[in-house]
Amino acid sequence: MAITVTVNGTIQTLDVEPEMPLLWALRETLGLTGTKYGCGISACGACTVHLDGRPVRSCVLPVSAANGKSVTTIEGLAQAGTLHKVQQAWLAHQVPQCGYCQSGLIMAAAALLEKTPNPTDDEIDEGLTNICRCGTFARVRAAIHAAAQNEGAGS
Numbered sequence: 114m115a116i117t118v119t120v121n122g123t124i125q126t127l128d129v130e131p132e133m134p135l136l137w138a139l140r141e142t143l144g145l146t147g148t149k150y151g152c153g154i155s156a157c158g159a160c161t162v163h164l165d166g167r168p169v170r171s172c173v174l175p176v177s178a179a180n181g182k183s184v185t186t187i188e189g190l191a192q193a194g195t196l197h198k199v200q201q202a203w204l205a206h207q208v209p210q211c212g213y214c215q216s217g218l219i220m221a222a223a224a225l226l227e228k229t230p231n232p233t234d235d236e237i238d239e240g241l242t243n244i245c246r247c248g249t250f251a252r253v254r255a256a257i258h259a260a261a262q263n264e265g266a267g268s
């Protein structure tokens with residue numbers, strides 16, 4: 114079945130099984146390996162991408178659910194050579210340790226700020242259910258607060 118998805122602004126026609134997880138289509142078919150496979154059961158958030166602007170866990174979402182829709186991955190978050198404000202804050206606060214979970218966290222944080230531009234710690238904890246085995250959560254929170262104050266940079 115041909116699935117048509119706009120990925121990071123480019124229309125892609127994928128000849129794949131409709132039940133293939135979106136994560137596989139992104140990583141294996143399109144070579145976008147910035148999105149990570151962690152648990153495969155919607156628990157860890159490493160595979161988070163945006164589907165029409167909403168955060169989704171691509172390891173459990175069939176690619177058919179993205180047919181006709183728009184997907185943004187970590188590779189597409191920066192715009193016109195400018196890092197997204199979340200990416201800038203991540204750098205400033207040196208958030209990552211091993212880094213494995215971080216693209217999912219960044220995508221989840223970017224989506225949270227779209228919905229809740231200046232979240233409290235509680236709203237961050239509720240909005241980000243991603244799991245980081247390195248325990249970067251304190252720096253994640255600090256970086257999200259910094260990104261919330263940096264409205265001018267990125268979008």
Ligand code: FES
Nearest residue numbers: 151152153158172
């Ligand atoms: S790999 Fe998708 S939630 Fe863990």
Ligand code: FES
Nearest residue numbers: 211212245246247
């Ligand atoms: S930085 Fe290592 S799992 Fe999060």
